[in-house]
Amino acid sequence: MEVEEFLNKYSQGLRDFTGINLTEANLSGINLSGANLTEANLSISNLSGANLSQVNFTQAKLNVARLSGANLTQANLSGAILNVANLARADLREADLFQAAMIRTELIRAELSGANLSEANLTGADLGEARLRLANLRGANLSEANLRGTSLTGANLQQANLHGAELSRADLSGTDLRGAELRQANLGMANLTGADLRGANLRWADLSGVNLRWANLSEAKLSGANLSGADLSNANLMNTSLVHTDLSQANLIQVDWIGADLTGANLTGAKLYAVSRFGIKTEGINCEWVDLSPEGDRSQIYRLSAEEASRFFHQTSPTIRIIIDASLDQEANFALAETYYQIYKEYSSFNRPASIEVSERRTTITLRIDNDGQLFISAYLAVCPFENSKIIQENISSIMRIVQERAEEYLLLESEKTELEKITNHVNQINKNIKKIKLDKYLSKNISKSEFFKAPAQVTLTNSSEQALNIYQDSNFGKRFVINNSWENLPERVSDTKSTLPPINLIFDFLRNSYL
Structure with a gap:
């Protein structure tokens, strides 16, 4: 059919042109909206500027069009063949390109928001600065494609193949990249805030300067990847492979990476405030210095020798252990859980439920903490339900005060001057946080009624180097076992009005081998 005849029929209201052959036709600027061009051959045709909204191009041939x-x-x-076609600045919003062939297709600055490109073949396609917001690219082949500066906010790229793709400065915030293939892809300076990359393959990818805040990278493979200067704050890196990954000067503040494999990784200059240093593999890491300042502003730089770096990353979880000389009953158990829940709602760092072991004579309450830096603050909160809480809390404050006052006395060597600065900064931060805590509202009626919370207690902190520090022990702790296992038969029992502090040298050893 000739072009003129085709246009006349369309103008007369005919819309079904299934299988029509319009190769090399000049149809630029025309209106063909709503036409049915299923299996039509429009290869090498000129449709630039045409109105093709809601046109059915199913299985059509548009090669080099x-x-x-x-x-x-x-x-x-869907199923159309658009290889090497020119779709620069085309409007494809909500278009259906399911399983379309678009090898080396030009889509520069094209609008594809909400489009369905699932299982499409976009190998080597040029999508530079295109808009693909909320687009469906599940299972699409984008290997070697150019997506530089492209907007993919909220797009579905699950199981997509992006091997060797150019994604520098692309906006992938909130994107679903679960199981995506991103080997050797260039994502330099890209925005992946909140992206879901669970199980994605990013081996040898360039992620330098990338924004991965709050991203989920659990089970992802990042071996050999370049993450230098990347922002991974609050990201999920649980069980992630980071073998020989470059994390130099990366922002890892409050990252969760339990189970991650950092064997041979470079962590020099990384920001590691509030990061767990246990439960990770760190054999052969390179870490000459780290930034432990809360804001990542390099105000707390710590230099590490190879031996110190090895000790810096620990393998055990810091704990608070509270042993009570009484068996936990149901009423006390409910009151304890309620109080700890109320504390958690106000202080998110108090985020792990307590582990409780109950025997006929004693109850052991164990709280596991994310990092050593939270031990004293968490202990200050954890003792809140107990009758002697004020004494225990005063012990913690006294320990901090003594460290400040006597630090120089216990750190006399020239080599220990940096230790003094570390301890002072840490103690200042603890004191600052303690002053902000308000505990009265956590004391419930159930606690005041229960005898369990009045029983003598022992409080011990254990850092991630497995070093213990007993910060409180009631003078009556253990005595009821001597006389008929009953407090009523122990008339000399009195509440502590003061408590003995641990020796100052033990305190400093504990601080040296924990958070600092």
């Missing part, structure tokens, strides 16, 4: 600036909103291009 010129569609720049065309309106293809809600068009059906």
Whole structure:
């Protein structure tokens, strides 16, 4: 059919042109909205600037076709062949491109928001600065494609193949990249805030300067990847492979990476405030210095020798252990859980439920902490339900005060001057946080009624180097076992009005081998 005849029939209201052959036709700027061009052959045709909205191009051939600036909103291009076609600045919003062939297709600055490109073949395609917000690219082949500066906010790229793709400065915030293939992809300076990369393959990818805040990278493979200067604050890196990964000067503040493999990784200059240093593999890491300042502003730089770096990353979880000389009953158990829940709602760092072991004579309450830096603060909160809480809390404050006052006395060597600065900064931060804590509202009626919370207690902190520090022990602790296992038969029992502090040298050893 000739072009003129085709256009006349369309103008007369005919819309079904299934299988029509319009190769090399000049149809630029025309209106063909709503036409049915299923299995049509439009290869090498000129459709630039045409109105093709809601056109059915199912299984159509559009190889090397010129569609720049065309309106293809809600068009059906499923199974269409668009290899080497020119779709620069075309409007493809909500278009259906399921399983379309678009090898080396030009889509520069094209609008594809909400489009369905699932299982499409976009190998080597140029999507530079295109808009693919909320687009469906599940299982699409984008290997070697150019997506530089492309907007993919909220897009579905699950199981997509992006091997060797150019994604520098792309916006992938909130994108679903679960199980995606991103080997050797260039994501330098890209925005992946809140992206879901669970199980993604990012081996040898360039992620330098990338924004991965709050991203989920659990079970992802990042071996050999370049993450230098990347922002991974609050990211999930649980069980992630980071073998020989470059994390130099990366922001890892409050990252969760339990189970991660950092064998041979470079962590020099990384920001590691509030990061757990246990439960990770760190054999052969390179870490000459780290930034432990809360804001990552290098105000607390710590230099590490190879031996110190090895000790810095620990393998055990810091704990608070509270032993009570009484068996926990149901009423006390409920009151304890309620109080700890109320504390958690106000202080998110108090985020792990207590582990409780109950025997006929004693109860052991164990709280596991994310890092050593939270031990004293968490202990200050954990003792809140107990009758002698004020004494225990005063012990913690006294320990901090003594460290400040006598630090120089116990750190006389020239080599220990940096230790003095570390301890002073840490103690200042603890004191500052303690002053902000308000505990009265956590004391419930159930606690005041229960005898369990009045029983003598012992409180011990254990840092991630497995070093213990007993910060409180009631003078009556253990005595009821001597006389008939009953407090009523122990008339000399009195509440502590003061408590003995641990020796100052033990306190400093504990601080040296924990958070600092």
